[in-house]
Amino acid sequence: MAAYLIAPTIVLLAIVIGYPIVTAIIQSFQKDPGLDAATGQFVSGGFAAVSNYAHWLLQQCMNASGNTIACPPGNLGSGFWNATGVTFFFTVVTVALETVIGTWFAIIMNRTFRGRALVRAAILVPWAIPTAVTAKLWYFIFSVAGIANALFQSHILWTSDTWASRFAIIIADTWKTTPFMALLILAGLQLIPEEVYEAARVDGASTWRTFVTITLPLIKPALMVAILFRILDALRMYDLPAILTGGGGGSGNATTTLSILVVKQIRAGYNSASALSTITFLIIFIVAFIFVRVLGTNVVRTQEAQQKGTKA
Amino acid sequence: MSSTTAGSSTTVATLIPSRTAVRAKVRVRRKGSAQRVRTGISAIVIVVWCLLPFYWMIITAFRDVGFTYDTAFWPTHITLDNFTTAFSTALGNHLGQALLNSLFIGVCVTAIALLIGTFAAYALARLDFRFKGVVLGLILGASMFPGVALITPLFQLFTNIGWFGTYQALILPSISFVLPLTVYTLTSFFREMPWDLEEAARIDGCTQGQAFRKVILPLAAPAVFTTAILAFISSWNEYLISSQLSSDATQPVTVAIASFAGSQPHQEPYTAVMAAGTIVTVPLVILVLIFQRRIVAGLTAGGVKG
Numbered sequence: 001m002a003a004y005l006i007a008p009t010i011v012l013l014a015i016v017i018g019y020p021i022v023t024a025i026i027q028s029f030q031k032d033p034g035l036d037a038a039t040g041q042f043v044s045g046g047f048a049a050v051s052n053y054a055h056w057l058l059q060q061c062m063n064a065s066g067n068t069i070a071c072p073p074g075n076l077g078s079g080f081w082n083a084t085g086v087t088f089f090f091t092v093v094t095v096a097l098e099t100v101i102g103t104w105f106a107i108i109m110n111r112t113f114r115g116r117a118l119v120r121a122a123i124l125v126p127w128a129i130p131t132a133v134t135a136k137l138w139y140f141i142f143s144v145a146g147i148a149n150a151l152f153q154s155h156i157l158w159t160s161d162t163w164a165s166r167f168a169i170i171i172a173d174t175w176k177t178t179p180f181m182a183l184l185i186l187a188g189l190q191l192i193p194e195e196v197y198e199a200a201r202v203d204g205a206s207t208w209r210t211f212v213t214i215t216l217p218l219i220k221p222a223l224m225v226a227i228l229f230r231i232l233d234a235l236r237m238y239d240l241p242a243i244l245t246g247g248g249g250g251s252g253n254a255t256t257t258l259s260i261l262v263v264k265q266i267r268a269g270y271n272s273a274s275a276l277s278t279i280t281f282l283i284i285f286i287v288a289f290i291f292v293r294v295l296g297t298n299v300v301r302t303q304e305a306q307q308k309g310t311k312a
Numbered sequence: 313m314s315s316t317t318a319g320s321s322t323t324v325a326t327l328i329p330s331r332t333a334v335r336a337k338v339r340v341r342r343k344g345s346a347q348r349v350r351t352g353i354s355a356i357v358i359v360v361w362c363l364l365p366f367y368w369m370i371i372t373a374f375r376d377v378g379f380t381y382d383t384a385f386w387p388t389h390i391t392l393d394n395f396t397t398a399f400s401t402a403l404g405n406h407l408g409q410a411l412l413n414s415l416f417i418g419v420c421v422t423a424i425a426l427l428i429g430t431f432a433a434y435a436l437a438r439l440d441f442r443f444k445g446v447v448l449g450l451i452l453g454a455s456m457f458p459g460v461a462l463i464t465p466l467f468q469l470f471t472n473i474g475w476f477g478t479y480q481a482l483i484l485p486s487i488s489f490v491l492p493l494t495v496y497t498l499t500s501f502f503r504e505m506p507w508d509l510e511e512a513a514r515i516d517g518c519t520q521g522q523a524f525r526k527v528i529l530p531l532a533a534p535a536v537f538t539t540a541i542l543a544f545i546s547s548w549n550e551y552l553i554s555s556q557l558s559s560d561a562t563q564p565v566t567v568a569i570a571s572f573a574g575s576q577p578h579q580e581p582y583t584a585v586m587a588a589g590t591i592v593t594v595p596l597v598i599l600v601l602i603f604q605r606r607i608v609a610g611l612t613a614g615g616v617k618g
Contacts (some may be wrong), residue, residue, distance in 0.1 A: 002473055004433035008428045013454050016462075016488040023465035050383060050520055110352045115355060120608070121601055122359040125366050128600040130549035132566035133589040137369050140582045145381040147368060175365060180611070187612035207347075229456070236458035239551040243570045262460040263556060273464045281461040288456070 021281070024274040028052050032269030035201065052275035056080040071139040076265050079253050080276070083261040084283070089166070090241075094173045099227055101174065104267030107215070109182065110189045123179035131176065133244035142244075165249030169241050176240075177233075181191055188222025189215070228291050235284045240264070251270035258283070366593075380582050385479050394587035403573045406560065407588050410498065410568035414548055417479065421486045421547040425494040430536065433498030436613055438507065442578040448499075455492035459552045462488060467556060477559025485553045490543045497542060500613030501535035538606040565592045 030047065054060040059078050061071040071077040109119055126134070141148050142158030149156060158168040192215065202208045216223075238259035241247055247256035247264070254272040256264075258280045375382060376389035377397075398407050435441070436448060462485055467476075475481040509531070513523040551566040558567055569592065572585050600607055 002435040002439045002441035002444075005431040005439075009432035009448070009451070012428055012487060012491060013451070015499065016484055016491075020462045020465040020469075023469070027465065027468075086460060104354070105358055108333055108351060108358060109417055111351050113348065113351050113355065113593060115352075119355050119358055121604055122362045124600050124604060124607070125597055126362050128545065128596045129589075129593050130551070130566050132549070132551045132570050133369075133593055136569055136572075136585050136589055137365055140372065140586060141365060141368065143582065147383060150381070150383045175361070179362065183608055183611055225372075232456040236460065238460065239566075242555075243551075245484055259458065259552070260461040262464065263552075264424065266556065270464060270468050277458075277461040277464050281458055284456070284458055 011169075022086060023280055028275035028278050029269045030271045032271045053279065054273050055272060056061040056276050056279055069245040076261065076268060079256060079261055081259050082253055083256045086166075086253075086255060087235060087237065087257045087259075090169065090173070090237055091231055093170050094177070094234050095227060095230045097170070097174045098178045098181045098230060099223070102226070103185050103219075103223070105182035106185035106189050109186050123182060125179075126176050127179045127183075129176070131239040132243055134172060134176045136241050136282045138168065138175075139244050142168045159245050159251055162250030165245045165255050169244055169255055172244060173234075173237070173240055177230065181230060184226035184229070185219060185223060191222075192218050224295055228288065231291065232284055232288055235281070235287060343521070344470070365590050366597075369593075370584045370590050373590040375583055377579075377581075377583045394583040395591070397584040398572075398591065405566055405573055405584070405588075406563070407565070407570070407591070407595055410563055410565045411591070412481075413558075413562055414564040414566070415420050417486065418484050418544045418547040420483050421490050422543040424483070424487060425491045426536065426540055427542050429491055429494035429498055429539075432495045433502055436495070436499045436568070437502030437505075446480040448496075451492045455489060455496065457488065459485075459489070463553055463556050466553075470557060476557065477562055479562055481557045482554055482562060482564070485557065486550055489550075490547050493546060494543050495537055497539045497610050497613055498535060501539065501610070502532070505531055534606060538603065538610040541599065541603060541607060542610050545600075545615065548596065 029050070029052070031051070051060070055071070056076045057078065057080065059071040061075055061077055105123060109116065109123075129137075139159065140146055144155070144157065146158075148154075148158065156164045158164050196209065196214055196218075200214055203215070236259055237257050241255040241257055242260055242263070245255045247253060247260040249255045258276070261275055262277045262280060265276055371387045372380070372392050373394055374387055374392070376391045377393065379389040382388055397403065398405055401408075420524075432447075432451075436444065465562075466481075466485055470476045470478075470481045505528075507528075509527050510523050512522065513527045518526065548564075549566065550564070551570070554564050555567050555570065558564065565588075569585060569588050570582050572588060
């Protein structure tokens, strides 16, 4: 019975995810078609062994005479480690900021005060706006003559300077995604019974001490799940940098994430792009695996516990 | 420990209010009002931070293009020209078509995901079977799958079979992230439903069909509806896959807005883009605010970003 009910979902997911991933892995071991260096003839590829992976990981390119050389600057291959660094930098900074600010949002929303409904409604607004629109909105705010520079009387090149463009993306992402983080943390906060806080208050614990010794340990499972989701989401970041800075800034790739690099590569050669997208997928998978193993986050169980809690 | 001190002092305090007890009471009251003020200020900061950029988009949308960089915080130089520009096909802005495309793609994706996902969610929430944890983990993993890993092979496949730029080429990949979200959110909702009522209805003489129609369906409808909204929003907001696989005729609004042309040559069409952004966003925001409570429940249940 259960098998019949679940089969359509699994089959459909196998078609839309399983098929592409298997194809991508097979293709990643094929050469991209191009001109054969020795004969000058057009060749349609062939088995490439791991050369596509070496191209990205070890920055190996073919020169005109068919020898393996280090990729020259400007070649997409030489941008791999830069893109990896940028992706992880964005992930660490945005997730850290969103966790701290999101926790603060959640704590405020968990208190009873007049206007709480307004706060809860307001934080849904950034979440509901499509990332593409968010990117355009901040592109305008961060334009040279835009409101950000006008407000701070500055002349920062928010979309072309190396670090300014990175921070522009971090600010925009934090604005857009903190509400989502706050809602997940709030769900965890609401499970803490009021009596626990009352007991702390009677014992004369300070606000900070209450937070560190009671709130934090009790919301840890919810917090860990929220952080895990955010990390996996940030590692595949594409829309915001693609639209806000075009992956540019600085010498031209200050905000190029791995996803942007894959998209740039698609039109330059499927098979090499497949290798890069497989690498990206593996990086995300490994990060998730480490996170779950090291921190012992059980996503499914935490969520189940949360639902039982809200039901009670 | 201090609670026992407080207890003993109150017994004394019934006769003579001890100085420490009075001081402690004052401190609590002061702390209470100080915290109220801090909460209030925090709340205002949060609301302003969340709404100000959105507000800025809307007032810019109504601002004359010649005053794009006006820094007044209230609406000035009000005009509707930006909306005309946004819909101007003469300038190459196919916003009208793009809105229809997004709507069509969103409805198809949502319908397919709900139709198929409801069965899976029912099984995951109600039935016990082997590999249940594996299936749940698989579906959760699928929702975290990076979109770029899909577009490379799909780009090639769709080009080869002549689907490039068609609606089905945009609908199918979207299912890869909408279906897991649907199943996961619905499963959470279904777990919370009072299924005992179904049995009660049967005992009271309903047939299985009647029990389903009269008891389960009305109970499940809000859950399914909320999930539908979340599914639709996540499809409506999708950009990466559409930006690579759509053509001018089928591109959704997110792609259209990212490549916008303005009424003034050699000038970034900020005001027109803000107008388009307003059109795309405001219906969504209204929808979200109306169903706020349920959407928050769905979001935290699914735990998946829309």
